[in-house]
Amino acid sequence: MNLAFDLLLIAALLWSAGRALTTPDLFRAVVLFIVFGLLMALAWARLDAPDIALAEAAIGAGLTGALLLDALGHLRGPVRRKSGLIAPSTVMSSEGAGPPAFPTYFLNGLAIVLAVALGLALAGALLLLPEPAISLPREVAAAMDASGVAHPVTAVLLNFRGYDTLLEVAVLWLALLGVLAVAGGRAPGRAPVTPRSARASLKVPRLLARVLAPLALLVAGYLLWAGAHQPGGAFQAGAVLAAAAVLLNLAGLLPGGATPRWVLRAGLGFGLLVFLAVAAAVMGQGVLLQYPPAWAGALIMLIETGLTLSIGLTLAGLFLALSGASRQ
């Protein structure tokens, strides 16, 4: 029964990924990719990895999907031709290039052959692999008491391999920098002015958005707190915060824009700065990121709180900077 379910899920994963890469319509490709992300979340649940399942659903499928769908309108829109007419083939797919020339055929064939060979070699290698010499789960279990938290994944993420996480937060912040640098070359985006008639029709959804946003805050707080002893943590909580910010933006209650003011910039840098400050402060009596055992739990919670705020702002910022920039 389990095997049948696994095989079905894997078939669906391969089908959705393959179709997302081959279907001619870009919209359909993006939707199939979101389906693929949700199926991945299921796969993670099957692999006893609920933390990844949560993150995949919220970030991998949810936020990536939102970013892709939002970009679609700008990337799929017909390319204006010199004559000013819309080329018919570009309306539907926009990929409409002519039939490829001979060398392209040859190179494409070569790439397919190489990819198939790679897949087969990988499969063979995986099946032939003996058991590993080292068992890290045992090491993790032995060190859990000293980690300051009760959930193994959080212990690895913020204590045993906390240094990876420090750099990863820098990567996320860096992506926002890059997006701002690329999108922000122009005047900052303005909040759209809503005419009176439209404002009236927005009344109810705005009310609901005002109710939902604090609820999202509550959920984020719960996820953050829960992360210490069960699946959850700063990244999942930050994703929920980001979703609330996007909702408020859609309701016109939060302006999008390409040039953040300094309070916002401080918020975006806050998580990284807290992490860096803790890393530097504990070096006074040990090495980088070596928490004193009595303080480990509290310090991890401090770092995670800072991270939740910054990750929420950054993920929302990625969305708002991208969607705000093109809407002059």
Added chain:
Amino acid sequence: MLDPLPWLILLPLFWATLAFVRGPGRGGRLAVAGLLLQLALAGGLARQVAGEGERVYAVGGWGAPLGIDLAVDGLSAVMLLLAQAVALPLAVYARAYYAAHEEGARYFWPLAGALLAAMNALFLAADVFNLYVTLELLGLAAVGLVAASGGAGPVTAALRYLMATLLGSGAYLLGVALLYGAYGSVSLSILAPLLGADAPLAVFLAAALMLLGLMLKTALFPFHFWLPPAHGGAPAPVSALLSALVVKASFYLILRLWLDLFAPLATVAAAQLLGLLGAAAILWGSLMALAQTRLKMLVAYSTVAQIGYLFLLFPLATDTGSVASASAIQGGVMQALSHGLAKAAMFAAAGTVILSLGRDDIARLGGVSSRLPLTLFTFALAGVTLMGLPPSGGFTAKWLLMSSAMHSGQWGWVVVMILGGLLAAAYVFKVLRQAFLPVEAGTQFKPVPRLLEWPAFLLALASLLLGLRAGEVLGLLGAG
């Protein structure tokens, strides 16, 4: 006293974040101060390594395999020194450059800080997954820097660069996954003794995937397609950082993996293949450089060629006996150092010419010799290193590589290196000849600040003097 090892990573992250919080275009002075301190720290670390040998640092106090180790040996100490020594003058240069070009500077300082943090973290890492994170940090910072100027050309180049670097790190990550599956650890010090020639197929695949991914990031021929538009189209301080340092970081990692981890798997055939690609890069890159009409594109193609020399060390160091192999590795590292210094100087000089003249067509450089003599001298000095003339660091590098080739009887590589030197002379003189022509009618030379010319000159001078101090550098390299 600060422990240099962790602070080399934390410090640039600190000034990058602070520069971001202070706002677009701000933070240059902070960066220069931070880099000054970093240079001192790198010097201190090099002295430690020279005195006490290799050093391992367990982040969080856990130690491998549970935690992440950092490690420093002669090779990483030398690369750390190079990174700070190139970045400090370039930061001074960038402040002067962006004083005239404000719109490009909006996020330059935070991105540059992240780039340096990533590079230092990479040189210090001793864990293949941690290395993956540093690679991504480095790649995204570099792409952001290329794209930040916002023009159509740089944006297209940045997108292509991003796709190449993502494909590279994806392949690397799969390699990491296979290694973890095979041995249950991602620490270099734990993996190294477990690997043997009888390793399972997955480990051979991992080695191939990781090396291929890194070759793509290093822009080794024929994976160089993304480099010239990205390095040639970016603003001059960015081109200089990228060409001098970023490609060296992934090369360092190839060298590190080849020597420390995959040595038992390395075959002569694979090494010869790397050498052949290197030779092709030298010849193709030099010819393309010669064919360029724009100064920065010429310098960018010259990078493609100079990367080729780095890969000649693999056939010279694999199964050739200890003398030839040691000399090949020394030559390769010297080449990375001297090219780093010289190429930073060359791109900076090209940027000065563009700021003053407003264009960079090689055919219309007339008068540069009389109006920007120091900048032209800088370009020529850097050219001496690229050609490999004494007493430059480039000469020492090529001499070491050639003596290794003669020692192991591989004369073909000698021929390639001599041809490469001649072609380098041809493209450097192509620029110099134009620069000595009289000023074209109607050409305006804008005066440039001295802080634009002197940092570049110092870099070129350093690349030249490196040859005279090669003994000390090689001593440090051998210490770890």
Added chain:
Amino acid sequence: MSGLDWLSAIFLLVGAAFFLAGTVGLLRFPDVYTRLHALAKADNLGLGCIVIGLLFQADSLAAALKLVLVWLLALAASATVSFLVAHRAWRRGIAPWRADEPGIRRHDES
């Protein structure tokens, strides 16, 4: 399997069928408004059926109330977001699709 289990299974299957229909609609409908319609309708009904199906399996009143709360929240969120997305699409000038004029039109130009 007891009668309750059968009832539960039937509701779960009906819910899944609604989700399937919603996804097909999302893929096959021509414009943003009809797609939202498919998505919101199927989501709410589908989720509703699944919540009912799960209610039969709940082992305490608190768990049952939580399930109902989840459904209500999802209803509110989906209604709000669908409205806001449609609203923004309309404000950007995207006209609803009509069978006699396929392709993308802008309502402020027609």
Added chain:
Amino acid sequence: MSAGLLYALAGAALFAFGVAGLILRSHPLRKILAFNVMGSGAFLVLVGLGQRDGTADPVPQAMVLTGIVVSIAATALALALARRQREHGNDKEERDA
């Protein structure tokens, strides 16, 4: 065969799909999808292979969490670049017209 190994095999196939897509497809959006598929494949190999004896291993799981965040960072940057490139393309065509 354990579930871990089964999903690792699926991951290998997804990685190959992604590589092929990244090389063969020209539209930037499609390349972004391909890169994400490739990444998911590598993640599945990392976790699945680590758990092929059937017990959950928190270390690769934490690594994949890191990887997912890196993926969305790269995706956002790529989308920003692709949109900017398209805008430049449209501007250029307007100038040419």
